[in-house]
Amino acid sequence: SKVKDMSAEVVDSNPYSRLMALQRMGIVANYERIREFSVAIVGIGGVGSVAAEMLTRCGVGRLLLYDYDKVELANMNRLFFRPEQVGMTKTDAAVQTLSDINPDVVLEAINLMNSPNGVGSELDLSYTLNITTVEGFETFMCSLKNKTFRPEKEGNGVDLVLSCVDNYEARMVVNQACNELNQTWMESGVSEDAVSGHIQLLIPGETACFACVPPLVVASGVDERTLKREGVCAASLPTTMGVVAGLLVQNTLKYLLKFGHVSRYLGYNALKDYFPTMEMKPNPQCPNAACLERQKEYILAKPAREAEAKAK
Ligand code: ATP
Ligand code: ZN
Numbered sequence: 408s409k410v411k412d413m414s415a416e417v418v419d420s421n422p423y424s425r426l427m428a429l430q431r432m433g434i435v436a437n438y439e440r441i442r443e444f445s446v447a448i449v450g451i452g453g454v455g456s457v458a459a460e461m462l463t464r465c466g467v468g469r470l471l472l473y474d475y476d477k478v479e480l481a482n483m484n485r486l487f488f489r490p491e492q493v494g495m496t497k498t499d500a501a502v503q504t505l506s507d508i509n510p511d512v513v514l515e516a517i518n519l520m521n522s523p524n525g526v527g528s529e530l531d532l533s534y535t536l537n538i539t540t541v542e543g544f545e546t547f548m549c550s551l552k553n554k555t556f557r558p559e560k561e562g563n564g565v566d567l568v569l570s571c572v573d574n575y576e577a578r579m580v581v582n583q584a585c586n587e588l589n590q591t592w593m594e595s596g597v598s599e600d601a602v603s604g605h606i607q608l609l610i611p612g613e614t615a616c617f618a619c620v621p622p623l624v625v626a627s628g629v630d631e632r633t634l635k636r637e638g639v640c641a642a643s644l645p646t647t648m649g650v651v652a653g654l655l656v657q658n659t660l661k662y663l664l665k666f667g668h669v670s671r672y673l674g675y676n677a678l679k680d681y682f683p684t685m686e687m688k689p690n691p692q693c694p695n696a697a698c699l700e701r702q703k704e705y706i707l708a709k710p711a712r713e714a715e716a717k718a719k
Pocket of ligand 1: 427449450451452453472474475476481482497507536538539571572573577593641643
């Protein structure tokens with residue numbers, strides 16, 4: 408018969424065995440490496456919380472979580488948070504749920520108590536981390552550099568940063584930090600009308616940074632109004648946010664475990680079921696100084712890259 412005999416594959420109760428099947432079937436060369444990776448997720452809202460849950464269920468090594476807000480009843484039209492968590496900070500609520508799902512994942516809720524000066528108190532929200540403040544930015548940068556999880560790792564302490572925030576200012580701050588630290592990151596967004604979204608891979612010096620090009624408006628039929636307008640009640644759907652979180656984590660797994668094609672930009676238009684893709688080169692006139700430095704380094708490293716490609 409044409410049906411492949413899988414009877415030899417023992418399906419046991421260990422959730423990892425289904426993930427390890429990816430390796431047996433030749434999709435991923437070394438799935439177990441997932442446990443070595445650290446991923447930072449900025450914004451634990453409709454997209455970030457679901458992305459965190461997916462990575463937790465995949466057995467990622469360590470997650471760093473950032474958010475300045477509390478869980479509200481108004482968040483229940485999204486996935487992940489539960490009514491009994493209303494009032495908790497989103498990062499604490501996420502650690503509670505995720506550690507139950509997979510106790511093997513190292514979970515770190517990053518707040519201002521992790522800051523070098525230890526400001527803020529647990530009694531109010533003053534200790535939660537807003538990455539756009541001076542103190543918040545410093546703490547954010549320190550946490551990305553921290554290598555206690557895997558001291559032998561080259562570069563920063565994290566392997567990837569996922570931006571799941573809902574405003575332009577915060578995205579520009581993630582962009583600034585990642586350009587300064589030469590840190591690869593992925594950006595995600597869902598439009599205000601809840602029917603389109605996108606993910607984007609940003610490699611400092613190699614791809615366009617978030618400041619290289621103005622926010623992607625009208626790009627191939629996807630409405631990219633990533634600017635959150637003050638006082639406007641944005642629409643939101645758990646479906647669109649779930650799809651975008653899925654695209655984001657799929658791209659993350661491909662990037663970390665080195666399989667398949669890692670998308671540079673992937674849009675999602677829910678009304679047309681249209682998924683545009685594109686690639687964006689860095690802008691030599693980018694207003695971000697750190698981006699220009701990374702661009703220079705990337706050009707200087709070109710001969711070494713070509714020699715390496717030839718050797719393969
Ligand atoms: P809505 O705005 O629709 O009520 P939301 O604020 O939860 O919902 P989401 O798109 O679901 O928005 O998630 C974005 C998340 O990013 C939020 O949890 C928000 O608190 C977080 N966030 C936004 N800006 C910052 C920032 N500067 N620092 C830390 N977290 C941020
Ligand atoms: Zn740039």
